[in-house]
Amino acid sequence: MTAVTGAAGAPAYETYPTYADLVGGVRAGGLGPDPATQRITVAFTTRQAVRHDGRGTGYRNEVLSLRLGEAVGSCAVEPGTLPDSALDDCVGADVARLLEHPLPPVRVAALDAYLMHAAPHGPESGACPFPLPAGSSLEKSRARSHAVAELIDLPPGATVLVIGVVNSLLEALRARGLRYVPCDLKGGTTEWGEPVVTDALAAAGRCAALLVSGMTLGNGTFEPLRRHARRHGKQLVMFAQTGSAVLPRFLGHGVSAVCAEPYPFFWLDGGAGVVHRYRGPHGNSCQGVHI
Helix, strand or coil, X not given: CEEEECHHHCXXXXXXXXXXXXXXXXXXXXCCCCHHHCECCEEEEEEEEEXXXXXXXXXEEEXXXXXXXXXXXXEEECCCCXXXXXXXHHCXXXXXXXXXCCCHHHHHHHHHHHHHHHCCXXXXXXXXXXXXXXXXXXXXXXXXHHHHHCXXXXXXXXXXXXXXXXXXHHHHHHHCCCEEEEECXXXXXXXXXXXXXXXXXXXXXXXXXXXXXXXXXXXXXXXXXXXXXXXXXXXXXXXXXXXXXXXXXXXXXXXXXXXECCCCXXXXXXXXXXXXXXXXXXXXXXXXXXX
16 A cells, blocks of 8 residues: 655555555445445436537447445446446445446446545545536537546657547647547447547557547446556556546556546536546646646
């Protein structure tokens, strides 16, 4: 384990070398209250279809969210794959039981809710808030992507593997002079007709850094990517609606920075919002931010 420093140099919380180690720490009660005493009161899904003005393509999202006290934990799923019975399984169940649920998205959402409850995002947890202005869906998407892209520390001309294709994020990388390889399990093409690769690890070797969606937590592809980044000394930056409170726990263990976005997400309304940016032990979360 490694201590992350929060506000005024005080220890914020411990980070963990693997996902299994983190879950073990939670089960043992080392990160907060006994998870067997923490019960989920509300379970819900959020389904969205979007096509921004001026864009030729759209996409769909579906997210499972669990409420624990004042906290909400979330995990994205492929639209239409989550059975209705999953909500019934979660309501009234304790976190310890849900950490052993057969569905990975349930396990991730429960872990996220628990960690959001135990250590909410904020300076005391090592995070720096980044405000998102009110605006259209495209304006907010671009503002979020700017916050994410700033966390990549590479010179112009370097190549980034982007896992979880977000067109606004690709725009933000191009604006910085960075090259990219778009990657998504669904394949296809980007808004600009660029081919989307499907094998992340096969493409990772030719990229200087990895920019990765938190959705990899729910589909089981996060750990191989984290191991690759650590083994090769590459930056691994996470943009996380899924597991926004989970992923900062791997800072210094392969993850170099996280842009954490807990529920409610930027695409739910046109009002102002906020994301929370974390950097590794030697980074400055608030670098370049004016609030």
